[in-house]
Amino acid sequence: xxxxxxxxxxxxxxxxxxxxLAEAIGITESNLSLLKSGKVKGVRFSTLAAICRYLECEPGxxxxxxxxxxxxxxxxxx
Amino acid sequence: MVYYHNKFSSNxxxxxxxxxILPPRxxxxxxxxxxxxxxxxxxxxxxxxxxxxxxxxxxxCSDSGACHPDVDxxxxxxxxERASVSSDPAARARFAAYAARPRVRAGLAGLILFDExxxxxxxxxxxxxxxxxxxxxxxxxxxALPWLKRGALSAVLWAIVQPLTDSLRAMLLxxxxxxxxxxYIALDxxxxxxxxxxxxxxxxxxxxxxxxxxxxxxxxxxx
Numbered sequence: 001x002x003x004x005x006x007x008x009x010x011x012x013x014x015x016x017x018x019x020x021l022a023e024a025i026g027i028t029e030s031n032l033s034l035l036k037s038g039k040v041k042g043v044r045f046s047t048l049a050a051i052c053r054y055l056e057c058e059p060g061x062x063x064x065x066x067x068x069x070x071x072x073x074x075x076x077x078x
Numbered sequence: 079m080v081y082y083h084n085k086f087s088s089n090x091x092x093x094x095x096x097x098x099i100l101p102p103r104x105x106x107x108x109x110x111x112x113x114x115x116x117x118x119x120x121x122x123x124x125x126x127x128x129x130x131x132x133x134x135x136x137x138x139c140s141d142s143g144a145c146h147p148d149v150d151x152x153x154x155x156x157x158x159e160r161a162s163v164s165s166d167p168a169a170r171a172r173f174a175a176y177a178a179r180p181r182v183r184a185g186l187a188g189l190i191l192f193d194e195x196x197x198x199x200x201x202x203x204x205x206x207x208x209x210x211x212x213x214x215x216x217x218x219x220x221x222a223l224p225w226l227k228r229g230a231l232s233a234v235l236w237a238i239v240q241p242l243t244d245s246l247r248a249m250l251l252x253x254x255x256x257x258x259x260x261x262y263i264a265l266d267x268x269x270x271x272x273x274x275x276x277x278x279x280x281x282x283x284x285x286x287x288x289x290x291x292x293x294x295x296x297x298x299x300x301x
Binding site for chain 2: 027031032034035040041042043044047
């Protein structure tokens, strides 16, 4: 189960358009759209920090996780 | 609630793209070096064809600077056999007649071509690698690395083939020598040995660079 991205919820709460957020934090709208849909491989901390600063929220407001044993790595050294 | 309109510039992609474009001067030097390698490959190919048509062909130059072509199949023999042939005029004549036989000439031609084709391809591969590295725009390194790997593989094959062709050539020519036909195994790795090690190192370097490019591409998908 991948990490759940609730960015669209926060955008709605803050009444901020995707375009405005993308321009403010310096990523393209297409990348922001991919992020909202959870289709990205990862998010930089700097991007996350910028989003949280702009929307005045916490990372936990944007990202959620449902426990799933499928996410356990086979590499036990971690 | 105040919204900042300033851009948070830290999110700009700071990773290197795979468009490794060299500075103009270095790119030019790279391309010219590539041309040199391709020219060497062309000249070497011509010399190889000449050698295969006339086995033992060489250009002998004197101290005065005058050069003249010479065809001596005995030069293809191992040192000991060459000495025994050249020391006896009758043996030299018998050997020359034997080496002139169509089957022997065809065998020598095949061995020469087989021996040199990997070296010629190595020069071509290095030339194309350098040409691509000095290219403009696009995934320069990603385009160059496959040719680097091909060149390295060709160098490894050349190093392996060298002792084999030396042995087969000697065994092909031995029946024309006073000692007659016999087995011969050439194990001189003074040139081929270091060449193989360098080729393996080049191949490993190409692997590492490709892994780096893949990792960078994965990282580039991070928003």
